[in-house]
Amino acid sequence: MRQAVLTEPYNVILRDVPPPRELKPNELLLKIHRVGVCGSDVHMYYGKHPFANTYPMIQGHEYGGEIVRVGSAVKDFSPGMKATARPHLVCGHCAPCLRGQYNVCQNLRVEGCAGPEGSAQEYFIIPEDRAVHIPDHMTYDQVAMIEPIAVGAHSTRRPGSLEGKNVVVTGAGTIGNLVAQFAVARGAKKVLITDLVDSKLDIARQCGIHETANTAKETLADAAKRVFGSDGFQVGFEAVGAQPALTDLIAGVENGGTVVIIGVYVRNPVVNMGFLGEHELNVLGSMMYRHEDYLEAVDWTAKGIIKTTPLISRHFPLEQYHDAYKFIEAHSDQAVKVMIDVA
Numbered sequence: 001m002r003q004a005v006l007t008e009p010y011n012v013i014l015r016d017v018p019p020p021r022e023l024k025p026n027e028l029l030l031k032i033h034r035v036g037v038c039g040s041d042v043h044m045y046y047g048k049h050p051f052a053n054t055y056p057m058i059q060g061h062e063y064g065g066e067i068v069r070v071g072s073a074v075k076d077f078s079p080g081m082k083a084t085a086r087p088h089l090v091c092g093h094c095a096p097c098l099r100g101q102y103n104v105c106q107n108l109r110v111e112g113c114a115g116p117e118g119s120a121q122e123y124f125i126i127p128e129d130r131a132v133h134i135p136d137h138m139t140y141d142q143v144a145m146i147e148p149i150a151v152g153a154h155s156t157r158r159p160g161s162l163e164g165k166n167v168v169v170t171g172a173g174t175i176g177n178l179v180a181q182f183a184v185a186r187g188a189k190k191v192l193i194t195d196l197v198d199s200k201l202d203i204a205r206q207c208g209i210h211e212t213a214n215t216a217k218e219t220l221a222d223a224a225k226r227v228f229g230s231d232g233f234q235v236g237f238e239a240v241g242a243q244p245a246l247t248d249l250i251a252g253v254e255n256g257g258t259v260v261i262i263g264v265y266v267r268n269p270v271v272n273m274g275f276l277g278e279h280e281l282n283v284l285g286s287m288m289y290r291h292e293d294y295l296e297a298v299d300w301t302a303k304g305i306i307k308t309t310p311l312i313s314r315h316f317p318l319e320q321y322h323d324a325y326k327f328i329e330a331h332s333d334q335a336v337k338v339m340i341d342v343a
């Protein structure tokens with residue numbers, strides 16, 4: 001079978017390897033149809049990921065495929081079904097794992113990132129307990145989006161109920177867009193999404209996020225006043241991973257409000273901790289997702305509550321994996337989600 005390998009920064013090759021090994025009793029063999037290229041994959045391609053820098057790496061933690069074989073003890077899945085799986089490898093015995101917070105396992109590894117290989121290949125083995133069922137009517141593009149959608153599901157649970165609250169999401173790339181869609185779906189009063197690129201704000205509006213601001217042209221403070229009036233906003237989600245977006249959110253959120261950190265910071269940002277203290281702000285981390293987030297991501301996408309089509313910029317076949325990165329590099333401000341068609 002063929003697989004794409006990131007051998008070192010700026011170099012992806014295709015190679016032929018023997019077919020997958022025999023399945024263990026609890027495993028499924030997926031014929032991969034689609035792999036999504038994630039922002040963190042791009043950080044690895046540039047050699048700039050803050051913690052995932054293992055080469056060579058078969059990337060791919062966002063994927064959809066068809067089950068072609070199941071192990072002898074698998075009960076809930078059978079050949080012909082569509083499926084995907086969480087890419088987490090957790091230890092199961094550290095304190096966070098024991099209290100159910102396995103998304104922050106102290107020994108966490110992620111397939112295709114710092115962990116072992118990912119799904120950028122024709123076949124991929126997944127264990128039943130990390131797999132999720134996918135309704136037949138969902139497209140492989142949708143299935144490959146379940147991973148980032150689950151990030152949206154998880155991060156929007158972190159601050160508690162969003163009902164009746166005004167929300168700002170900084171960054172209208174894939175993650176920011178999906179976070180904002182979840183904030184809308186979870187009953188936020190108004191959701192404002194910001195970006196420096198108009199085309200991403202257009203995509204946000206196509207996904208049902210009506211309030212947008214280009215913060216290259218309008219400050220967040222002005223945009224918030226325009227959209228929320230004197231009500232202000234109570235929750236902010238930082239999905240850029242950059243100092244200015246974080247600074248604006250912390251300065252703008254209502255006293256006593258909450259800022260959730262989702263972006264990956266290539267450079268460590270500076271935060272005025274005195275300001276946090278005086279205004280009693282809550283700053284929350286959000287790390288990936290748990291199984292229930294995957295289940296909700298599948299359910300809400302299947303029902304059409306979460307939209308993915310406007311987010312997909314372009315498809316490349318597996319043989320052109322490297323071209324996909326070159327495309328992303330050349331269109332870094334415009335490209336949102338790039339898909340690799342494996343089958």
Ligand SMILES: [Zn+2]
Binds near residue numbers: 039061062148
């Ligand atoms: Zn990802």
Ligand SMILES: [Zn+2]
Binds near residue numbers: 093105
């Ligand atoms: Zn653990």
